[in-house]
Amino acid sequence: MRFGHFDDDAREYVIETPRTPYPWINYLGTEEFFGLLSHTGGGYCFYRDARLRRLTRYRYNNVPTDAGGRYYYVHDGGDFWTPGWAPVKRELDRYECRVGLSYSRITGERNGVRAEVLYFVPLGTNAEVHRVTLKNTRTAAKRVRLFSFVEFCLWDAWDDQTNYQRNLSIGEVEVDGSTIYHKTEYRERRNHYAVYSVNAPVAGFDTDRESFLGPWNGFGEPRAVAEGESRNSVASGWSPIGSHHLAVDLAPDEEKAFVFVLGYLENPVDDKWERPGRVNKKPARELLSRFQTAGQVDTALAALRDYWTGMLSTFTVRSGDERLDRMVNIWNPYQCMVTFNMSRSASYFETGIGRGMGFRDSNQDLLGFVHLVPARARERLLDIAATQKPDGSAYHQYQPLTKQGNNDVGSGFNDDPLWLVSGTAAYVKESGDLSVLKETVPFDNDPKDAAPLFEHLKRSFHHVLQNLGPHGLPLIGRADWNDCLNLNCFSDTPGESFQTTGNRTGRTAESIFIAALFVHIAPDYAALAEAMGFEEEARAAREHAARMGETVLEHGWDGDWFLRAYDFFGKKVGSRECEDGQIFIETQGYCVMAGIGVASGQARKALDSVRDRLETAHGIVLNQPAYEAYHIELGEISSYPPGYKENAGIFCHNNPWVMIAETVVGRGDRALALWRKIAPSCREETSEVHRLEPYAYAQMIAGRDAVRHGEAKNSWLTGTAAWNFVAISQHILGVRPEIGGLRVDPCIGPDVEHFTIVRHCRGAEYRITVTNKATGRPARLVVDDRPIEGTLVPYAPAGRVVTVGCEV
Ligand code: BGC
Ligand code: NOJ
Numbered sequence: 001m002r003f004g005h006f007d008d009d010a011r012e013y014v015i016e017t018p019r020t021p022y023p024w025i026n027y028l029g030t031e032e033f034f035g036l037l038s039h040t041g042g043g044y045c046f047y048r049d050a051r052l053r054r055l056t057r058y059r060y061n062n063v064p065t066d067a068g069g070r071y072y073y074v075h076d077g078g079d080f081w082t083p084g085w086a087p088v089k090r091e092l093d094r095y096e097c098r099v100g101l102s103y104s105r106i107t108g109e110r111n112g113v114r115a116e117v118l119y120f121v122p123l124g125t126n127a128e129v130h131r132v133t134l135k136n137t138r139t140a141a142k143r144v145r146l147f148s149f150v151e152f153c154l155w156d157a158w159d160d161q162t163n164y165q166r167n168l169s170i171g172e173v174e175v176d177g178s179t180i181y182h183k184t185e186y187r188e189r190r191n192h193y194a195v196y197s198v199n200a201p202v203a204g205f206d207t208d209r210e211s212f213l214g215p216w217n218g219f220g221e222p223r224a225v226a227e228g229e230s231r232n233s234v235a236s237g238w239s240p241i242g243s244h245h246l247a248v249d250l251a252p253d254e255e256k257a258f259v260f261v262l263g264y265l266e267n268p269v270d271d272k273w274e275r276p277g278r279v280n281k282k283p284a285r286e287l288l289s290r291f292q293t294a295g296q297v298d299t300a301l302a303a304l305r306d307y308w309t310g311m312l313s314t315f316t317v318r319s320g321d322e323r324l325d326r327m328v329n330i331w332n333p334y335q336c337m338v339t340f341n342m343s344r345s346a347s348y349f350e351t352g353i354g355r356g357m358g359f360r361d362s363n364q365d366l367l368g369f370v371h372l373v374p375a376r377a378r379e380r381l382l383d384i385a386a387t388q389k390p391d392g393s394a395y396h397q398y399q400p401l402t403k404q405g406n407n408d409v410g411s412g413f414n415d416d417p418l419w420l421v422s423g424t425a426a427y428v429k430e431s432g433d434l435s436v437l438k439e440t441v442p443f444d445n446d447p448k449d450a451a452p453l454f455e456h457l458k459r460s461f462h463h464v465l466q467n468l469g470p471h472g473l474p475l476i477g478r479a480d481w482n483d484c485l486n487l488n489c490f491s492d493t494p495g496e497s498f499q500t501t502g503n504r505t506g507r508t509a510e511s512i513f514i515a516a517l518f519v520h521i522a523p524d525y526a527a528l529a530e531a532m533g534f535e536e537e538a539r540a541a542r543e544h545a546a547r548m549g550e551t552v553l554e555h556g557w558d559g560d561w562f563l564r565a566y567d568f569f570g571k572k573v574g575s576r577e578c579e580d581g582q583i584f585i586e587t588q589g590y591c592v593m594a595g596i597g598v599a600s601g602q603a604r605k606a607l608d609s610v611r612d613r614l615e616t617a618h619g620i621v622l623n624q625p626a627y628e629a630y631h632i633e634l635g636e637i638s639s640y641p642p643g644y645k646e647n648a649g650i651f652c653h654n655n656p657w658v659m660i661a662e663t664v665v666g667r668g669d670r671a672l673a674l675w676r677k678i679a680p681s682c683r684e685e686t687s688e689v690h691r692l693e694p695y696a697y698a699q700m701i702a703g704r705d706a707v708r709h710g711e712a713k714n715s716w717l718t719g720t721a722a723w724n725f726v727a728i729s730q731h732i733l734g735v736r737p738e739i740g741g742l743r744v745d746p747c748i749g750p751d752v753e754h755f756t757i758v759r760h761c762r763g764a765e766y767r768i769t770v771t772n773k774a775t776g777r778p779a780r781l782v783v784d785d786r787p788i789e790g791t792l793v794p795y796a797p798a799g800r801v802v803t804v805g806c807e808v
Helices: 157-162 209-213 223-227 282-289 294-312 322-342 359-369 374-385 416-431 434-438 453-465 512-531 535-555 585-593 602-614 635-639 655-664 668-678 680-690 720-732
Strands: 004-007 012-015 025-028 033-038 043-047 054-056 071-076 079-081 094-099 103-110 113-120 127-136 142-155 173-176 179-182 192-198 204-208 240-250 255-266 273-275 315-318 440-443 446-452 698-701 712-715 735-738 741-744 754-761 764-771 780-783 786-788 801-807
Touching: 025 103, 025 322, 033 127, 054 255, 071 113, 071 127, 071 223, 079 103, 113 142, 113 294, 127 142, 127 240, 127 294, 142 157, 142 192, 142 223, 142 255, 173 204, 179 240, 179 282, 192 240, 192 282, 204 209, 209 223, 209 240, 240 255, 255 282, 255 294, 294 322, 315 322, 322 359, 322 374, 322 680, 322 720, 359 374, 359 416, 359 720, 374 416, 374 434, 374 453, 416 434, 416 453, 416 512, 416 735, 434 453, 434 512, 440 453, 446 453, 453 512, 453 535, 512 535, 512 585, 585 602, 585 655, 602 655, 655 668, 655 720, 668 680, 668 720, 680 698, 720 735, 735 754, 741 764
Parallel strands: 764 801
Antiparallel strands: 004 012, 012 094, 025 033, 033 043, 043 054, 054 142, 071 079, 071 142, 094 103, 103 113, 113 127, 127 255, 142 240, 173 179, 179 192, 192 255, 204 240, 315 754, 440 446, 698 712, 735 741, 754 764, 780 786, 780 801
């Protein structure tokens, strides 16, 4: 069952009913100011940091769900409603939410009044613009009253939800005509405030929540709206809000648009006041002057569209399979941008007050983002690298505002350092910018201890070699990619963090996953070393990798698949000898990606085992059998009920590893089939089962052991976005930048017979036409009408257009 449809020409998903199984959201903002917006108008916005600079309040885990938003109420002759249906939930004659790239447009119609609200954050602007268009669709004139509503957050979203003894006494606002200023704590150390304004005279306003709602009412029944009359309240403590009241006369068929701006402003510390007690409003006036007319809004929206058109043109495919094309051309890169901007901070599953930027997460996010804006990826890489410790290990997370490693979580996730090599290699391949390797980057943000970026990579690589266990495999530390496989944790205390508890310090628990990751990145590492002129290091790296590959085959092979790990006691994890957890997905995917066992046929065998034991109709589960009981020696993984999260859930992040692995062994049909199982556009038809947005990947789909098999959770902020983009664009469609050229090596199976790709890379444009007979690789390439040897298209100078014909 669908709840909407894709409009590919408009690059929109059109939600046709507000009664989706869960709030379906979108992200506004591309630079520093961001908003989360559900299809009913719920959500919140913030400036840069979702915890510390939260502009509006939102209630996670509320009943009903999705409480708090930027609401526009229509009062029409005693009747009142909201165009997004919620929060009033009065039946609408028509409803639609168009989810676009960094904007949403919600339209509701009732009793001859149509209200359309367009929400977006203009480029270069620290504000949301909401354009509300009211139309009288009947033949008689009408007077309607429009009420706006936002509830301000007192900036630090954590404190806002916990420190009521203070917070209920500090709220302050100023009202100046149609403009409401939220200035809580501005009197003391803050030099920033929020503004909420409309470009028309108001008939009234409210800034005190209870005055607007009435003391016993929720957002669905505000007293001011029901009565059609504002209280003109000025908040003093309690909960400051912003609400405008506009009296709007509409002739038959007449339409009127109003522009609301909700923004964040800062003043210099020594220029905070206009006069004693009155905020310096200069920057706010400047902001508002930019959005006074419908024309200004149109121009800003057009600029946002152009921005996306430009970015998305980097990689486009026409395959005749619209589900594939819309993911590759629109929604997957869009999500990659969102994850790059948000990391794991703010979604409907991440509260914006918790996790910092993950070392491994950020490097992986970059893999799907780097082609969109390489310069921003470069900046991010240097930030991440600066948190690395001198011994090559890494803080697991760092804080986005301070960019310092986070001591609460600390380090010891032994896969972390290697992801820096992956991220850097991806950047260099995309951009050709080798100078990044020579950038001076501190260790642990200590300017006195700095070295070229390449030295960081070297320490990452050698950190693995310095931390090998009894079988010569890498020590796992607290965990590897699978945060929940905690082999040194041994936690018996309820509530204790599996991420930080380490009750055993023995150097025994080993990870075959880290071994595979090491072998996988080694060729890139060696190539970067060569680019630096370190031939000896490159040669040694290749040897280490070859040896590690052999070690995996010797100690990491279980007969039909790759083992997952050795635990603290040296017992196998992910082996037929185990009672539960006999086979894990991660090592099957990554070992094959690394080329381990390909020549011997073990790779295929491992992937066959995945197919036979882990694959379901909804994707590949992480392990089987699921852990039924808590295993103190394995940690968090066994704390989840069977079928959820890392305990045999379908972890959409690692499914693409198997897709890529299938292309390594030449089974493009399998790769594409696996892609289709989890691609949101392909799950649209079963949205009642999947339940989350059909235009964004979720981190997890409940596995076959789960009661709710097939149901997705944790949409949007997940490494799934980047990895699926890498799998489909670089390995299945097969176009990927390498250091020496653009590889064109499709492996997609017979289903898609013909496709064209336009790829912009390093300033040149490659027009690639693929005739796919699935007759086997290597592909035959014709570049600018001349056949070439192999599948690597040499990079052309910037500005050139290169045509590539490919037959495979
Ligand atoms: C989740 C993991 C996540 C980890 C770190 C765990 O509870 O299951 O998916 O990586 O927390 O936040
Ligand atoms: C989510 C985390 O953000 C990521 O770093 C981790 O690899 C996966 N969960 C798997 O545990």
